[in-house]
Amino acid sequence: MPFSAPIAGTPLPPKFTYPFSYEPHPLSLLAAAELQSYLATQSDWEHNFGLSKQQTGAVIGKMFGVLVVRTAQNNIGYLAAFSGKLAGGFHHARFVPPVFDSLTEGSFLNIGMAELTRLNQEISLLKETNTTDSLTQVELLLKLRKSNSIALQEKLFDQFRFLNREGTEKSLRAIFQDTSNSNPPAGAGECAAPKLLQYAFQQHMKPLAMAEFWWGLSPKTATWKHGKFYPACREKCLPILAHMLEGMELEEEPVFIKAGAVALETA
Template sequence: MSDTLTKPLLIPFGERAAAYTLPEKFTYPFGYTPHALALLAAEKLQQQLAQQQEWVHNFGLEAGQAGTIIGKMFGVLVVKTAQDELGFLAAFSGKLAGSYHHPAFVPPIFDALMEGSFLNTGMRELTRINQEINTLQDQGKTENATRIDELQKLRRTNSVALQAKLFDQYHFLNQKGEVKGLRDIFQKRANGNPPAGAGECAAPKLLQYAFQHNMKPLAMAEFWWGQSPKSTTWKHGHFYPACHEKCKPILAHMLQGIALDKSRNSGPPYCIFSA
């Protein structure tokens, strides 16, 4: 197979892929042993992460590197295009090196950091309100109490409205072309609101890009890259299932109509395969 593919961000496997059989069913995201092609894709991505010099992110893997140590979940999605080309897509959860956009990675569902974003404007207004509250509180004057109360209520109202508007920017596709909004997906949740960060994990980003570009998902895998957070069991280079709290409701919509493999999570919690 040629290393030149027709779709943007589709990474070729090269001739090595010819030795592998394509999966009959798509990966069950919440418990799996990575398919051989997903492992090959992860291997290629991990090599890129270890060698790239286009951006700087402190994963905690190099002694003395500046900046806060932030490990990161990465994902790969093996796909086939309408032109019968085989390759894979790559994604990271949240932000990487302070940005949602990097070459070779699929874009976010919504870029909250783009210039002139309502989120930036709203956050600046919340900061202004906080500063005014702090100034009035520091003055220690009784007559400031009414104004402080007004500002605190305004802050609460603005914060709720800003969060709701942010949620409304997230819309997810499935292979049928059906679109569903984030708040619709999480409407049965106890408080009716999605959890913070929903839609920013690797799996939804990968599937969204695949469906937008008429690609057929074949297999996926997600792995942790970097130093482990103190409170978790995540380990560098290990593979993990998609999260339940943020991803399961979203993926239930995105994977509608796609035949899924059986759950194969037979290892310890979270870590199901070591690269």
């Protein structure tokens, strides 16, 4: 997306933003300001950020990100993304798509979840019968449900495949398999930063700078403040970004530490 405001007098950053500790570059600030202006005035979709008394339902503040890029046509613009879902969906105008869309109708995930629901219902009915034979069947179905659930989760993790500048692709499971927590945490790969970088690499764009900010109220914790900038999360994003940013010059010199998985830490 091109900038609305003129940027000719703004120098480009010599190195890419170190995502875990940064001061937003002026171009990132401008991109964020344009995105925030859109969020404050748009009528394309409805999401309760908790900023209007007219809205009802659960308040769900959201992390947004902007990525300043140089396109394949040598133009300077920016991309925008949100973490998780927005207004109940993954796809909205002005925002990059998810790395993997788990909500696609008829997908293996929906089919697998439907099967788990069926097993849960069957288990409940057998428990109500409460006979020796039915309880034996319950034990078998519980084992089947567990194995199906694990297989479904692993297949889902394998659908999240992340690129880096060199075009090297790694699955979410491969990225996390050597970390202290070998299983990816819930929501890994759905944060704004990986989505932005993934789309940029897919479209042969060069990432120049990034920033993430919180929009809305935070119903669970006072940590997130409306309109404030924050670093990328370490639990979900550090192993992913270590792969995606490999070979790129960052503002702070990173040290790649191989203690199971590659980790990105400040030198």
